[in-house]
Amino acid sequence: MMTIKPPRSGNRRRNIAAWCAAAALLAAAGCARQRPPSVGIVFDGRPLTLDPNAHREVVTRSVLSNCFEGLVGFDPEMRIVPLLAERWENPDDLTWVFHLRTGVRFHNGRPLDAAAVVGSFRSASRPVAARASGGVENIDTVMAQDSATVVVRTVRPNAVLLNRLAKLYIVSERPSRPVASDTGTVAMLAGTGPYTIESWRGDSMALTRWEEYWGPPPQAAVLRLLFREGHHGTAELLRRGAADIAAGVNARDAGRIERLKGVQLVRRPGLAVRYLRADPSARPYSDPVVRRAISLALDRQQLVDSAAAGYGRPASQMVTAAVFGFNPELPPLRCDPDSARALLAAAGHRGGPALLLDVIETRRDLGTLIQRQLRRGGCARSRVGAGRGGVGARTDRRSQFFLSGGGRRRGGRGRAGGGGAARAGGGI
Structure with a gap:
């Protein structure tokens, strides 16, 4: 069992003037119906870390959500859906009992169990990680009732706990294989998501499909992720076919990208x-x-x-x-x-x-x-x-x-692949 010490002080800042509900924009070059061998996706910026619970910056979480999962997640309509927890119940107002999905393995081959979940909560309770995930706020204790059952007790009734836990990714206590980079290799935590990171070199990253994934296999076998600050050069990448999707297109570039031949600008309420x-x-x-x-x-x-x-x-x-x-x-x-x-x-x-x-x-x-x-x-x-x-x-x-x-970007579990057209980075 672990006990989580609440933050010393809550967020006392007041939101005094909401002004803009932003639209979510995504540019897609073509849309083949057959399963693509690879999909190229351009992001505005690059990941800040490979630790999924260390930062809530949009690009970081968008990329890593293809490799890591929480107990629960969101569907495309922002409804809570089971992920690593296949069901849960509340014996009382302060207790949540999560029953883990069977047959799930981490990328390092180890099976998902309650100990890994408790360890992930412990890791996410670190001050920096707690601000990133937000999932451990108001939690008193987390314990493994058995290898497939986790009991979470909150300090007070928390009706939005599931929404918080969707931001807390479960990782194995043992690392996965290292990721190739420009400077050698980078340590990588092991998740359960449909993709693993193959390499990260400069402004590009390659993700490969995890063939032992517990859920429906993603459409693309390989994701080619390109990182461009301010989407610099994104229009040219789409025009040349070097990229298939631009995630999180900013409003300044939307009109110019929309005029490109063969490129569709997808708008959804943000x-x-x-x-x-x-x-x-x-x-x-x-x-x-x-x-x-x-x-x-x-x-x-x-x-x-x-x-x-x-x-x-x-x-x-x-x-x-x-x-x-x-x-x-x-x-x-x-x-x-x-x-x-x-x-x-x-x-x-x-x-x-x-x-x-x-x-x-x-x-x-x-x-x-x-x-x-x-x-x-x-x-x-x-x-x-x-x-x-x-x-x-x-x-x-x-x-x-x-x-x-x-807020967060639309697209449910924030993945590339799955059903329909391939997409990544929160789906947009």
Whole structure:
């Protein structure tokens, strides 16, 4: 049995101004009906690690979700489905009993058992991993009842535990074979997914089909993954046929890629919502009048049209219509700079509060647009700061006010292969 120590403090930041529900875009060059021997997929960026529970960055998790699985997952409509746990029950409000699927083997040949699940929970409870997976929050203990049964007890009733566990991948305590790279070999954890990583050289990675996979075999025998920061050169790769799919096409490039002959741009409602987050214990964000004024100052439609090139819609709440809990009766959030200025003046904020909005470098243009809107709403002393901490700047604990985003890409289990057209990286 293992006991998980809860985080020392919860996430106290308040989401004060959701503004954009993003569309999900994928470009596909052709779509053969026969089973393809290989599929080439271009990603915007490259994986940060080969540890599936160490980082929640989109490309990292999109790639590794082809090699690792959780107890549960999502189907294409974002419904919870069994994966390594074939069923579960709740004897009481704090207890979850998971019955593991039989006949599952890790890529190193070892069978899936309860000990590996408990070990994965232990690994995911490390501070860095806990922030990445989010699956161990509110968990008290995890124990192996027998080799095929795992009992999880939570600190308090947790209705969304399954959604959290979909982000926690199960790994073997023994590694898989090393992965060939430019610098020799890289250690690789053993998962249970339909693909294994064959090699990772520079900006490309090769995944091969795991022939002993417990589920339906994926369509493509080989995945050729290409990593291009900002999708630089992606259009040319699609045009030449060097890539079949571009995952996570950004709004700026969507129109240009859509005009390529033989390339189809696939649009689906996205799951991500971008929003401004603030620390409610820090001034001036502790003042609800300031938070209300910030929300009123934002012109969300302008942000969608400018930053997302129209591929999105103004958000009315923290989730999109594809997510359980969305309330279709909530009205759109109002843009009213005059009311924002009046609120601040009545509360004694002469000249407006001093706001410092942290954004990562690639979002500086968006931050500047938000700054202009805030100033029109009476926050004349608004500034845009450089994001701290590189990739993790959006959630850096030192930031008191920053641009963030939540949600995940569509596509259920986030795989390439399976039924229908081949796809990878969250499916889009």
